[in-house]
Amino acid sequence: MTPSDAKGTLVQKVFAQRLYDGLSDQPRRDQVIEIDAGRIRAIRPARGDEAAICPGAEIVAPGFIDLQINGARDTQFNFDPTPEALARIADGARQGGTAHVLPTFITAPGQDYLQALAAGQAAIEARSPGILGVHLEGPFLSPERPGIHPPSAIRPLTEADIAALSAPFPGVLLLTLAPECQPESALARLAQAGVIVAVGHSAASAQQIRAAEACGLRGATHLFNAMSQLTGREPGVVGAVLASPGLFAGIIADGLHVDWANIALAARLMGGRLCLVTDAMLTLAGDSRSFDLYGQQIFREGDRLANAEGRLAGAHVAMDTSVRNLVEAVGLPLPQALRMASTHPARALGLGGELGVIAPGYRASLSLLDAGLSARAVLVDGACFEGNRPWSGA
Template structure:
């Protein structure tokens, strides 16, 4: 049975449309048509006229949400719970993110993600391994005792994982420090289909440039967990700014990165190469005031998640809030803010052939927004989700 979503204004991922409807058949968008061309044999769902229907948000970095931390419980149920919690803020697809930990638990998380992807309308798009191949000089909140270099077993396992995920339209992202792996490792993982991102790194500008040539595709929460740019030590930040082809994920909570730095980044980078991530942790979507990570208490204080000594530990933000911040703090057009939360992350992950747009043939992953940019409803694979 075909269903038609009609009444709201529509943003396709490229432009705003008035007086149009979205025809959904199964899990795909069949057509975008003027309201006077709506099929007569379809089930009509009328949406509020003051609402905006947009491509569902995509988040490539979600450690937890709704009281669940993927590192604590690297299971199918945890991945699904995180995705369900994130949907309440408009995110219809995400990569549950597993930070530096024991090798066995890392593989358990990967297997959980593979299985979660197979569930209908799960919203799980693969997995992001943030570590353990990172710099001991820039661990952030990551546990230093688990930081290591990849061994032959890691390379065999991770090299085989992208093909398993790709069969279901998923991706494996691995955040690593370029100075901690050599180019042969980067080339091997990239050629296997792993999306490599530089992060938690103290790499020089020169080493970062070499890693980009070898196959590193982007940067994880740019500016954070890496040295600041200096006049004689430009480091990874300037390498990211200068490389037109490199993608940059950013946390737009006004805390992790000053808005002025984000505005500068957006002026320097080619259009489309900067995308939003939340780096969300378990308190997001709840009222809790603390949680534990590696047995340490993480406190929720005035929009920050911090250890008792003040180190940032992920972010206390959801995706629709990040979109609002891009409008209010950065002064960007709404259309561009929406792309940073949908089309651009889809492009970064190589999923923009079926996600990130409202267009025929694309998966019917949709978010309905109120005028003040809060979430009314979501659809994943054509199925409306309850919030």
């Protein structure tokens, strides 16, 4: 995406009281980030009155990247698989400090996911700000671990699916599936085609995960949720992911999906492989209090989304809140929390050479936060947005 295609206000400089670059644990103070053609040209100490006249914030970090966001601004990808819907979801995500998203389309009947791929391709080709690609979560899951996904639509991959998913796609394609339920060689063929395959909604054994990893499995979706757990004699998906030297994982830090102690454990064991995700639904930055999800009524009570039986149905949490939770509830250092929201997901997607770090040559995608870790503004390739609005001034 070039800056002229963005809908925010183009800026040439951003001021940071504290700049966390995604690499060092120590912030640089009172810095100016110079931007040219949507990329970072230089980083230098501020001069004169630049702090007053440039867009800026107490904290500037690499732009947050959400690998798993189902909806926002009263828009759910599954209900409206169009590029216009993806633009609204990205707008809603920006209100929580997220610069880039992988809009997530969950299990749906048949090959409905093809509509999601078409919408994602159209959004990318239209250079819609912040859209990196598409995350398909299902329908190729385990019937034993459906979560909130409609069980009637869960099924294994077919040859037609493999062909459709292996077709050229202009952005990132992340596919969550249960590897133990798929035909032999399916994972290797998808990986060879460039699909990033993650395990989720799976009852696989650790041995099955190790075999899948050898065939190209790259990561895990919402670690600890909807997957076989770590036990004394069987490590399950959780144990296999924690022990792997290479698998990345997303994790939801809303205080509802995963105990804070488990997040701390995963962060300690996985280091740069652990990525913060929201798993947000249409209620994020919206007004909806309930909605129908393939015949199940989902209710929002506070920040909890669940069906009538109390089963969690995605999340109602923004990325800035999640970062704050990592610091305040989990006890992680701020630099580590910021990397989990930016640097780690960029690397998980193979984009570590252009996103997730603030350095010359990188894309000018930044998250601007106040001292309380609430989002103030977002830059997407040099275009500055305040919430879902163009930047209105420092």
